[in-house]
Amino acid sequence: MAPVYFTPGPAQLYPTVAGHLQNALDKQVFSQSHRSQAFKDLYRRADEGLRALFGLPQDYAIYFTGSATEIWERSLQSLTAQHTYHLVNGSFSKKYLDHAKWLGRDAQALQVPFGQGFSLDTVKVPAEVELLAITQNETSSGVCMPVADIHALREKYVAPLISVDMVSGAPYAALDFSQVDMAFFSVQKGFGLPAGLGVWLVNERCRAKAATLEGKQYTGGHYSIASLQDQYQQFQTPCTPNVLDIYLLTHVVEDMLQKGVAQIRKETETKAAKVYSFLEESALFAPFVQEKAHRSPTVIVADVLEKPAVEVISMLKAKGLVVGSGYGAFKEKQIRIANFPAVSEQQIDVLVEALRLL
Numbered sequence: 001m002a003p004v005y006f007t008p009g010p011a012q013l014y015p016t017v018a019g020h021l022q023n024a025l026d027k028q029v030f031s032q033s034h035r036s037q038a039f040k041d042l043y044r045r046a047d048e049g050l051r052a053l054f055g056l057p058q059d060y061a062i063y064f065t066g067s068a069t070e071i072w073e074r075s076l077q078s079l080t081a082q083h084t085y086h087l088v089n090g091s092f093s094k095k096y097l098d099h100a101k102w103l104g105r106d107a108q109a110l111q112v113p114f115g116q117g118f119s120l121d122t123v124k125v126p127a128e129v130e131l132l133a134i135t136q137n138e139t140s141s142g143v144c145m146p147v148a149d150i151h152a153l154r155e156k157y158v159a160p161l162i163s164v165d166m167v168s169g170a171p172y173a174a175l176d177f178s179q180v181d182m183a184f185f186s187v188q189k190g191f192g193l194p195a196g197l198g199v200w201l202v203n204e205r206c207r208a209k210a211a212t213l214e215g216k217q218y219t220g221g222h223y224s225i226a227s228l229q230d231q232y233q234q235f236q237t238p239c240t241p242n243v244l245d246i247y248l249l250t251h252v253v254e255d256m257l258q259k260g261v262a263q264i265r266k267e268t269e270t271k272a273a274k275v276y277s278f279l280e281e282s283a284l285f286a287p288f289v290q291e292k293a294h295r296s297p298t299v300i301v302a303d304v305l306e307k308p309a310v311e312v313i314s315m316l317k318a319k320g321l322v323v324g325s326g327y328g329a330f331k332e333k334q335i336r337i338a339n340f341p342a343v344s345e346q347q348i349d350v351l352v353e354a355l356r357l358l
Protein backbone atom coordinates (compact mmCIF):
# COMPACT_ATOMS: atom_id res chain seq x y z
CA MET A 1 0.00 0.00 0.00
CA ALA A 2 1.18 3.52 -0.81
CA PRO A 3 2.13 5.53 2.27
CA VAL A 4 -0.11 8.32 3.56
CA TYR A 5 1.54 11.72 3.96
CA PHE A 6 0.58 13.70 7.05
CA THR A 7 3.38 16.15 6.25
CA PRO A 8 2.68 19.87 6.32
CA GLY A 9 3.70 20.52 2.70
CA PRO A 10 4.27 19.03 0.29
CA ALA A 11 1.44 16.93 1.60
CA GLN A 12 -0.89 14.08 0.72
CA LEU A 13 -2.44 14.75 -2.69
CA TYR A 14 -6.17 15.39 -2.77
CA PRO A 15 -7.80 12.06 -3.73
CA THR A 16 -9.12 13.29 -7.08
CA VAL A 17 -5.78 14.66 -8.35
CA ALA A 18 -4.69 11.51 -10.20
CA GLY A 19 -7.92 11.36 -12.22
CA HIS A 20 -7.79 15.05 -13.13
CA LEU A 21 -4.14 14.72 -14.14
CA GLN A 22 -4.91 11.81 -16.43
CA ASN A 23 -7.78 13.74 -18.02
CA ALA A 24 -5.53 16.73 -18.64
CA LEU A 25 -2.92 14.49 -20.28
CA ASP A 26 -5.59 12.87 -22.43
CA LYS A 27 -6.79 16.33 -23.52
CA GLN A 28 -3.19 17.56 -24.13
CA VAL A 29 -3.89 20.57 -21.92
CA PHE A 30 -0.20 21.19 -21.18
CA SER A 31 0.70 21.70 -24.82
CA GLN A 32 -1.91 24.41 -25.40
CA SER A 33 -0.71 28.00 -25.60
CA HIS A 34 -1.17 30.09 -22.48
CA ARG A 35 -2.42 32.81 -24.87
CA SER A 36 -5.18 30.56 -26.20
CA GLN A 37 -8.90 30.87 -25.51
CA ALA A 38 -8.69 27.47 -23.81
CA PHE A 39 -6.31 28.89 -21.20
CA LYS A 40 -8.45 32.00 -20.68
CA ASP A 41 -11.43 29.72 -20.12
CA LEU A 42 -9.44 27.71 -17.59
CA TYR A 43 -8.36 30.83 -15.68
CA ARG A 44 -11.95 32.10 -15.68
CA ARG A 45 -13.11 28.78 -14.28
CA ALA A 46 -10.41 28.84 -11.59
CA ASP A 47 -11.46 32.38 -10.74
CA GLU A 48 -15.12 31.43 -10.40
CA GLY A 49 -14.35 28.43 -8.24
CA LEU A 50 -12.00 30.27 -5.90
CA ARG A 51 -14.46 33.17 -5.57
CA ALA A 52 -17.17 30.75 -4.51
CA LEU A 53 -14.92 28.77 -2.17
CA PHE A 54 -13.69 31.85 -0.30
CA GLY A 55 -16.84 33.99 -0.64
CA LEU A 56 -14.69 36.72 -2.18
CA PRO A 57 -16.15 40.22 -2.43
CA GLN A 58 -16.65 41.49 -5.98
CA ASP A 59 -13.64 43.81 -5.98
CA TYR A 60 -11.09 41.05 -5.41
CA ALA A 61 -8.77 39.90 -8.19
CA ILE A 62 -7.00 36.54 -8.23
CA TYR A 63 -3.42 36.34 -9.51
CA PHE A 64 -1.11 33.37 -9.98
CA THR A 65 2.56 33.43 -8.98
CA GLY A 66 5.29 30.83 -8.54
CA SER A 67 4.99 30.43 -4.77
CA ALA A 68 3.79 32.00 -1.54
CA THR A 69 7.35 33.12 -0.87
CA GLU A 70 7.16 35.17 -4.03
CA ILE A 71 3.97 36.82 -2.76
CA TRP A 72 5.75 37.88 0.43
CA GLU A 73 8.17 39.79 -1.76
CA ARG A 74 5.74 41.04 -4.40
CA SER A 75 3.23 42.28 -1.84
CA LEU A 76 5.89 44.30 -0.04
CA GLN A 77 7.22 45.69 -3.31
CA SER A 78 3.83 46.61 -4.70
CA LEU A 79 2.12 47.84 -1.56
CA THR A 80 4.65 49.54 0.68
CA ALA A 81 7.07 52.44 0.37
CA GLN A 82 8.46 52.31 3.88
CA HIS A 83 6.53 51.08 6.91
CA THR A 84 5.42 47.52 7.62
CA TYR A 85 4.33 45.74 10.79
CA HIS A 86 4.49 42.00 11.33
CA LEU A 87 3.00 39.61 13.85
CA VAL A 88 5.80 37.07 14.29
CA ASN A 89 5.44 33.78 16.13
CA GLY A 90 7.41 31.28 14.11
CA SER A 91 9.55 30.71 11.06
CA PHE A 92 7.09 31.65 8.34
CA SER A 93 5.89 34.91 9.89
CA LYS A 94 9.58 35.69 10.52
CA LYS A 95 10.37 35.18 6.84
CA TYR A 96 7.73 37.74 5.80
CA LEU A 97 9.49 40.14 8.18
CA ASP A 98 12.90 39.21 6.71
CA HIS A 99 11.68 39.98 3.20
CA ALA A 100 10.62 43.46 4.36
CA LYS A 101 14.06 44.05 5.84
CA TRP A 102 15.81 42.76 2.70
CA LEU A 103 13.81 45.29 0.69
CA GLY A 104 14.98 48.04 3.01
CA ARG A 105 11.61 48.67 4.59
CA ASP A 106 11.30 50.05 8.09
CA ALA A 107 9.82 46.78 9.36
CA GLN A 108 8.53 46.59 12.90
CA ALA A 109 7.36 43.40 14.57
CA LEU A 110 5.53 42.10 17.57
CA GLN A 111 7.28 38.85 18.41
CA VAL A 112 6.08 36.17 20.82
CA PRO A 113 7.81 32.91 21.75
CA PHE A 114 7.55 29.83 19.52
CA GLY A 115 4.35 27.97 20.33
CA GLN A 116 2.41 31.05 21.40
CA GLY A 117 -0.19 33.18 19.68
CA PHE A 118 -1.11 36.82 20.13
CA SER A 119 -3.39 38.42 22.62
CA LEU A 120 -5.05 41.29 20.82
CA ASP A 121 -4.44 43.92 23.46
CA THR A 122 -0.67 43.60 22.98
CA VAL A 123 -0.90 44.43 19.26
CA LYS A 124 -0.11 48.14 18.78
CA VAL A 125 0.18 49.12 15.14
CA PRO A 126 1.75 52.57 14.68
CA ALA A 127 -0.16 55.12 12.59
CA GLU A 128 2.40 55.27 9.77
CA VAL A 129 2.20 51.53 8.99
CA GLU A 130 1.19 50.78 5.40
CA LEU A 131 0.90 47.02 5.63
CA LEU A 132 0.05 44.77 8.58
CA ALA A 133 1.30 41.23 7.94
CA ILE A 134 -0.51 38.37 9.66
CA THR A 135 0.25 34.68 9.39
CA GLN A 136 -3.08 32.99 9.97
CA ASN A 137 -1.53 29.58 10.51
CA GLU A 138 2.10 29.27 11.61
CA THR A 139 3.12 25.99 10.00
CA SER A 140 6.36 25.79 11.99
CA SER A 141 4.79 25.85 15.47
CA GLY A 142 1.18 24.74 14.95
CA VAL A 143 -0.25 28.03 16.22
CA CYS A 144 -3.19 29.58 14.42
CA MET A 145 -4.72 33.01 14.71
CA PRO A 146 -8.49 32.68 15.06
CA VAL A 147 -10.14 34.48 12.15
CA ALA A 148 -12.27 36.45 14.65
CA ASP A 149 -9.02 37.99 15.95
CA ILE A 150 -8.03 39.02 12.42
CA HIS A 151 -11.44 40.63 11.95
CA ALA A 152 -11.04 42.42 15.29
CA LEU A 153 -7.73 43.89 14.14
CA ARG A 154 -9.49 45.37 11.14
CA GLU A 155 -11.99 47.09 13.44
CA LYS A 156 -9.15 48.56 15.43
CA TYR A 157 -6.86 49.41 12.51
CA VAL A 158 -8.65 50.83 9.52
CA ALA A 159 -5.70 52.51 7.80
CA PRO A 160 -3.08 49.83 7.04
CA LEU A 161 -3.58 47.23 4.38
CA ILE A 162 -4.02 43.84 6.06
CA SER A 163 -2.18 40.95 4.41
CA VAL A 164 -2.96 37.40 5.50
CA ASP A 165 -0.65 34.45 4.86
CA MET A 166 -3.12 31.56 4.87
CA VAL A 167 -0.83 29.03 3.20
CA SER A 168 -1.45 26.21 5.65
CA GLY A 169 -4.89 27.37 6.81
CA ALA A 170 -6.76 27.56 3.49
CA PRO A 171 -9.40 26.45 2.66
CA TYR A 172 -10.28 25.63 6.27
CA ALA A 173 -9.92 29.15 7.70
CA ALA A 174 -13.25 30.98 7.40
CA LEU A 175 -11.70 34.35 6.74
CA ASP A 176 -14.08 37.22 5.95
CA PHE A 177 -12.29 38.80 3.02
CA SER A 178 -14.17 42.07 3.42
CA GLN A 179 -12.21 42.50 6.68
CA VAL A 180 -8.76 42.18 5.09
CA ASP A 181 -7.14 43.51 1.91
CA MET A 182 -5.17 40.61 0.55
CA ALA A 183 -4.47 36.98 1.32
CA PHE A 184 -2.44 34.24 -0.28
CA PHE A 185 -1.56 30.58 -0.28
CA SER A 186 0.43 28.03 -2.22
CA VAL A 187 -1.19 24.83 -3.33
CA GLN A 188 0.98 22.04 -1.84
CA LYS A 189 -0.57 22.33 1.63
CA GLY A 190 -4.32 22.50 2.23
CA PHE A 191 -5.22 21.99 -1.42
CA GLY A 192 -3.22 18.78 -1.75
CA LEU A 193 -1.58 19.62 -5.08
CA PRO A 194 1.96 19.45 -6.48
CA ALA A 195 4.06 22.45 -5.40
CA GLY A 196 4.84 25.38 -7.66
CA LEU A 197 1.86 27.74 -7.68
CA GLY A 198 1.08 30.73 -5.49
CA VAL A 199 -2.44 32.21 -5.40
CA TRP A 200 -2.79 35.88 -4.50
CA LEU A 201 -6.17 37.36 -3.62
CA VAL A 202 -6.08 41.16 -3.87
CA ASN A 203 -8.75 43.81 -3.31
CA GLU A 204 -9.30 47.22 -4.89
CA ARG A 205 -7.71 49.05 -1.95
CA CYS A 206 -4.45 47.23 -2.68
CA ARG A 207 -4.64 48.12 -6.36
CA ALA A 208 -5.24 51.79 -5.48
CA LYS A 209 -2.27 51.81 -3.12
CA ALA A 210 -0.08 50.04 -5.70
CA ALA A 211 -1.04 52.68 -8.27
CA THR A 212 0.20 55.47 -5.99
CA LEU A 213 3.60 53.75 -5.73
CA GLU A 214 3.95 52.71 -9.36
CA GLY A 215 6.85 54.44 -11.05
CA LYS A 216 8.12 55.92 -7.81
CA GLN A 217 10.29 52.99 -6.91
CA TYR A 218 10.90 49.42 -7.92
CA THR A 219 7.46 47.87 -7.64
CA GLY A 220 8.01 44.27 -8.61
CA GLY A 221 8.36 44.21 -12.39
CA HIS A 222 6.46 41.55 -14.29
CA TYR A 223 4.72 40.32 -11.14
CA SER A 224 3.82 43.75 -9.82
CA ILE A 225 0.16 44.25 -9.00
CA ALA A 226 -0.17 46.62 -11.97
CA SER A 227 1.19 44.03 -14.39
CA LEU A 228 -0.78 41.13 -12.91
CA GLN A 229 -4.00 43.16 -12.92
CA ASP A 230 -3.46 44.29 -16.49
CA GLN A 231 -3.23 40.66 -17.60
CA TYR A 232 -5.93 39.40 -15.24
CA GLN A 233 -8.54 41.53 -16.96
CA GLN A 234 -8.18 39.19 -19.97
CA PHE A 235 -7.63 36.12 -17.78
CA GLN A 236 -4.02 36.19 -18.83
CA THR A 237 -0.71 36.07 -16.96
CA PRO A 238 2.50 38.10 -17.44
CA CYS A 239 4.52 34.96 -18.21
CA THR A 240 3.87 31.31 -19.01
CA PRO A 241 2.25 30.07 -15.80
CA ASN A 242 2.11 26.68 -14.12
CA VAL A 243 -0.82 25.45 -16.22
CA LEU A 244 -0.57 21.98 -14.68
CA ASP A 245 -1.26 23.33 -11.21
CA ILE A 246 -3.85 25.85 -12.37
CA TYR A 247 -5.72 23.01 -14.08
CA LEU A 248 -5.53 20.73 -11.03
CA LEU A 249 -6.44 23.56 -8.66
CA THR A 250 -9.49 24.46 -10.75
CA HIS A 251 -10.78 20.90 -10.60
CA VAL A 252 -9.95 20.26 -6.95
CA VAL A 253 -11.67 23.51 -5.97
CA GLU A 254 -14.76 22.34 -7.86
CA ASP A 255 -14.59 19.01 -6.02
CA MET A 256 -14.34 20.89 -2.73
CA LEU A 257 -17.33 23.04 -3.64
CA GLN A 258 -19.28 19.93 -4.48
CA LYS A 259 -18.50 18.55 -1.07
CA GLY A 260 -19.18 21.93 0.51
CA VAL A 261 -16.73 24.13 2.37
CA ALA A 262 -18.83 23.85 5.54
CA GLN A 263 -18.46 20.08 5.39
CA ILE A 264 -14.69 20.37 4.86
CA ARG A 265 -14.44 22.63 7.92
CA LYS A 266 -16.54 20.26 10.00
CA GLU A 267 -14.43 17.26 9.01
CA THR A 268 -11.22 19.19 9.71
CA GLU A 269 -12.42 19.98 13.22
CA THR A 270 -13.57 16.42 13.88
CA LYS A 271 -10.21 15.01 12.78
CA ALA A 272 -8.25 17.63 14.73
CA ALA A 273 -10.23 16.90 17.89
CA LYS A 274 -9.33 13.22 17.60
CA VAL A 275 -5.62 13.97 17.34
CA TYR A 276 -5.56 16.58 20.10
CA SER A 277 -7.54 14.48 22.54
CA PHE A 278 -5.17 11.57 21.95
CA LEU A 279 -2.15 13.84 22.53
CA GLU A 280 -3.65 15.11 25.77
CA GLU A 281 -4.14 11.68 27.25
CA SER A 282 -0.93 10.12 25.88
CA ALA A 283 2.11 9.49 28.09
CA LEU A 284 4.48 9.67 25.13
CA PHE A 285 3.11 12.83 23.47
CA ALA A 286 1.76 16.21 24.47
CA PRO A 287 0.25 19.04 22.44
CA PHE A 288 2.94 21.70 21.99
CA VAL A 289 0.55 24.67 21.88
CA GLN A 290 -0.86 25.27 25.35
CA GLU A 291 -3.55 27.84 24.60
CA LYS A 292 -6.48 25.90 23.15
CA ALA A 293 -7.81 28.81 21.10
CA HIS A 294 -4.44 29.00 19.34
CA ARG A 295 -4.12 25.32 18.52
CA SER A 296 -4.16 24.91 14.78
CA PRO A 297 -6.73 22.45 13.42
CA THR A 298 -4.70 22.07 10.19
CA VAL A 299 -1.11 21.63 11.43
CA ILE A 300 -0.83 19.81 14.73
CA VAL A 301 2.49 19.94 16.56
CA ALA A 302 3.24 17.39 19.28
CA ASP A 303 6.09 17.22 21.77
CA VAL A 304 7.59 13.73 21.93
CA LEU A 305 8.36 13.06 25.58
CA GLU A 306 10.34 9.88 26.05
CA LYS A 307 11.91 9.02 22.73
CA PRO A 308 13.85 10.94 20.11
CA ALA A 309 11.32 12.26 17.61
CA VAL A 310 13.28 10.72 14.72
CA GLU A 311 12.61 7.28 16.18
CA VAL A 312 8.87 7.93 16.27
CA ILE A 313 8.98 9.22 12.71
CA SER A 314 10.80 6.15 11.40
CA MET A 315 8.54 3.71 13.28
CA LEU A 316 5.50 5.37 11.74
CA LYS A 317 7.12 5.40 8.33
CA ALA A 318 7.60 1.64 8.53
CA LYS A 319 3.80 1.44 8.83
CA GLY A 320 3.25 3.67 5.80
CA LEU A 321 2.43 6.76 7.86
CA VAL A 322 4.60 9.76 7.03
CA VAL A 323 4.52 12.59 9.58
CA GLY A 324 6.58 15.78 9.53
CA SER A 325 9.56 16.46 11.75
CA GLY A 326 9.65 19.39 14.14
CA TYR A 327 10.72 22.66 12.58
CA GLY A 328 14.33 23.85 12.84
CA ALA A 329 15.58 23.66 16.41
CA PHE A 330 12.57 21.50 17.38
CA LYS A 331 13.51 18.69 15.03
CA GLU A 332 14.70 16.42 17.87
CA LYS A 333 11.68 16.86 20.10
CA GLN A 334 8.57 17.32 18.01
CA ILE A 335 6.53 15.88 15.21
CA ARG A 336 4.11 17.76 12.99
CA ILE A 337 0.89 16.23 11.70
CA ALA A 338 -0.89 17.93 8.84
CA ASN A 339 -4.65 17.59 8.98
CA PHE A 340 -5.48 18.85 5.51
CA PRO A 341 -8.68 18.01 3.58
CA ALA A 342 -6.81 15.34 1.58
CA VAL A 343 -6.54 13.03 4.60
CA SER A 344 -9.71 11.24 5.57
CA GLU A 345 -11.09 10.66 9.04
CA GLN A 346 -10.33 6.99 8.62
CA GLN A 347 -6.68 7.74 7.83
CA ILE A 348 -6.48 9.93 10.93
CA ASP A 349 -7.94 7.04 12.95
CA VAL A 350 -5.22 4.74 11.62
CA LEU A 351 -2.55 7.29 12.53
CA VAL A 352 -3.89 7.83 16.04
CA GLU A 353 -4.03 4.08 16.61
CA ALA A 354 -0.41 3.73 15.44
CA LEU A 355 0.65 6.56 17.78
CA ARG A 356 -1.17 4.84 20.63
CA LEU A 357 0.74 1.59 20.02
CA LEU A 358 4.20 3.20 20.02
Ligand SMILES: *Cc1c(COP(=O)(O)O)cnc(C)c1O
Pocket residue numbers: 009067068069070092135137138139165166167168186187189196
Ligand atom coordinates in the same frame (compact mmCIF):
# COMPACT_ATOMS: atom_id res chain seq x y z
C1 LIG B 1 4.87 26.76 3.24
C2 LIG B 1 4.56 28.12 3.71
C3 LIG B 1 4.98 29.27 3.00
C4 LIG B 1 5.86 29.17 1.78
O1 LIG B 1 5.22 28.55 0.73
P1 LIG B 1 6.06 28.29 -0.64
O2 LIG B 1 5.05 27.73 -1.56
O3 LIG B 1 7.17 27.36 -0.29
O4 LIG B 1 6.60 29.61 -1.06
C5 LIG B 1 4.61 30.50 3.47
N1 LIG B 1 3.87 30.64 4.57
C6 LIG B 1 3.44 29.58 5.28
C7 LIG B 1 2.62 29.80 6.49
C8 LIG B 1 3.78 28.29 4.87
O5 LIG B 1 3.35 27.23 5.58
